[in-house]
Amino acid sequence: MMKFGNPYILFLLLLIPIFLIYIGIANHRRKKNFEKFAESRFYDFFMQEFSVFHWSLKNIIFVGAIFFMIFAAARPRWNKEVQILKKEGIDIVVCIDVSKSMDAQDIKPSRIERAKDQISLFIDQLKGDRIAIVAFAGRSFVQCPLTDDYGAAKLFLNLLDTETVPSYGTDIGGAIQMAMSLFGEAEKHKVIIVASDGEDLEKQAIKITEEAAKIGAIIYTLGIGSPEGSTIPIKEESGNIVYAKDEKGNIVFSKLDINTLSQIAKIGNGRFFPITPQQSEIFEIMKNINSIEKKKFDSKEFVRYKEQYKYFVIIALILLIIESLIIYKKKTKFKRVI
Numbered sequence: 001m002m003k004f005g006n007p008y009i010l011f012l013l014l015l016i017p018i019f020l021i022y023i024g025i026a027n028h029r030r031k032k033n034f035e036k037f038a039e040s041r042f043y044d045f046f047m048q049e050f051s052v053f054h055w056s057l058k059n060i061i062f063v064g065a066i067f068f069m070i071f072a073a074a075r076p077r078w079n080k081e082v083q084i085l086k087k088e089g090i091d092i093v094v095c096i097d098v099s100k101s102m103d104a105q106d107i108k109p110s111r112i113e114r115a116k117d118q119i120s121l122f123i124d125q126l127k128g129d130r131i132a133i134v135a136f137a138g139r140s141f142v143q144c145p146l147t148d149d150y151g152a153a154k155l156f157l158n159l160l161d162t163e164t165v166p167s168y169g170t171d172i173g174g175a176i177q178m179a180m181s182l183f184g185e186a187e188k189h190k191v192i193i194v195a196s197d198g199e200d201l202e203k204q205a206i207k208i209t210e211e212a213a214k215i216g217a218i219i220y221t222l223g224i225g226s227p228e229g230s231t232i233p234i235k236e237e238s239g240n241i242v243y244a245k246d247e248k249g250n251i252v253f254s255k256l257d258i259n260t261l262s263q264i265a266k267i268g269n270g271r272f273f274p275i276t277p278q279q280s281e282i283f284e285i286m287k288n289i290n291s292i293e294k295k296k297f298d299s300k301e302f303v304r305y306k307e308q309y310k311y312f313v314i315i316a317l318i319l320l321i322i323e324s325l326i327i328y329k330k331k332t333k334f335k336r337v338i
Contacts, residue, residue, distance in 0.1 A: 003305050005075030012070045016063055023059055058326045065319035072312035077305035088294040089129035090191055091146055093179035094119055096160060097196035097224070099137040099170040100244060101254040103162050104197070106230035107275060112162055114275060115195040115224045118282055119157055122193070123150050125286045128294075132182050135160055138169030138201075140178040172200045172264070173208035176219065180212055189292050190217045193285065194264065197225035198257030205260065209267045218292070219268025220285050221261040224275050229255030 004010065096119065102112040123131060131153050133144040143164070144156035176192060183190040190212070198221075209219060232244035232254055244252040258274070265272040271288065273281035 001078065001080075003077045005077060005307070007074060009070060009074040012073075013067065016067060019063065019066075054326055058323055061319050061323040061326070065316045065323065068312045068316035068319065072309040072316065074309075076308050076312065078308055079306040081304050081306065083302045083304060087128055087148070089127075089148070090189060090289060090292055090294060091130045091132075091183055092126075092191045092193065092289065093132045093134055093146075093182050094122070095134045095136055095140070095172075095175040095179055095192060095194045095196070096143075096157075097137070097170060097172075097175075097194075098135045098160055098162050098164045099199070100162055100168070100234070101170070101197055101199055101232055101252075102224065103234070104225065104230040104232050104254045106226040106228065107224065111197055111224045112160070115222070116157055116160060118222060118224075118275065118279065119193075119195060120154055121279060122282050122286065123154055123157070125282070126150060129289075132179075133157055133160075134175050134178050134182075135164050136171060136175035136178070137162075137165040138167035138171055139165060140171065140175045141165065142178065142182065146182055169201045170196070170199050171202040171204070172196060172198075172260075173202060173204035173206075176205065176208050176212055176217075176264075180215075180217065188216060188295065190215070191289060191292065192217055192219045192268070192270075193222060194219060194261070195222040195224055196261065197254060198223060198259075198261040199254065200257070200260050205264055206267065209264050213268050217268055218270050219264055220270040220288070221265040221268075221272045222275065222281065222285070223256050223258060223261050223272065225254070225256035227256050227258060229253050 096115055098112060102110070102115065104111050107114045119133075128148070130146045130148050131144075131150070132142065132146040133153065133156055134140055135143045143160060144153050147153055172194060175194065179192045180190065192212070209217075212219065230253070232252055233241050234244055235241055246252055256274070258272070262272040271284075273284060275281065
């Protein structure tokens with residue numbers, strides 16, 4: 001069964017009979033115009049140097065070449081092929097800290113923006129894996145469910161900021177629980193990446209990590225911030241920048257909690273990676289994930305037909321070469337007409 005990639009191109013074939021009619025009308029007019037200025041015997045003399053057969057053959061071959069070129073442009077296809085696309089990969093849930101401390105600028109342009117840049121780079125490295133995004137502060141919610149549509153995942157990622165979760169505090173344990181709920185129970189490996197400054201105000205991350213590790217969780221932690229720390233800027237409605245203060249009125253100084261993030265990674269059978277200007281930590285995480293056994297996702301069956309346009313292009317080129325070699329003027333000796 002023949003199919004076409006550009007079937008609408010075939011409508012151009014309707015121009016061929018119009019072209020043939022035009023040639024016929026042009027020949028008829030040429031003869032009539034000649035007869036207006038000369039007797040018919042002069043026309044007969046003129047036609048001695050002209051082969052009607054060769055001229056007609058030349059036009060027919062040219063029209064045939066046009067026919068095959070149009071046919072080729074329509075991209076004819078046949079010889080059906082059935083392809084089965086098998087998807088293999090790993091389900092990965094990225095938990096991103098969007099608490100107010102992520103506005104700190106000890107890492108430029110800010111912790112939250114740097115975390116988003118790193119996760120975006122990570123998504124660019126994925127091939128066949130599915131990814132989900134969980135945003136968390138004092139509570140957690142699913143920003144993007146598991147998907148292999150990386151463009152959509154990055155779109156949801158870019159929407160995150162420290163106003164996304166209207167809840168104060170930082171609950172890393174709650175984020176890990178939310179991430180675990182996105183995996184199927186039968187999954188052998190459950191990969192979680194926690195991007196945070198490590199300030200776990202709820203103090204339950206270690207306990208929840210232990211529970212997650214027992215059922216196959218592998219948790220990598222990405223430290224966003226510096227051990228030296230920074231103040232937390234807050235933009236008022238007036239546009240003025242002030243800095244976060246504690247209950248006693250002292251300016252809050254937020255530091256990267258390496259100890260908490262390292263413990264979570266160790267208990268979660270993963271690794272802790274502090275953020276670096278070289279962004280090498282993302283490639284290290286990717287290297288670790290690639291060593292994990294992949295699982296098979298749903299396979300899809302695709303039916304495609306082989307493109308066959310090249311045969312019609314070859315025929316058209318051969319016809320054009322033949323057409324160019326046909327000479328319709330004869331070599332005749334001069335004869336008297338009168």
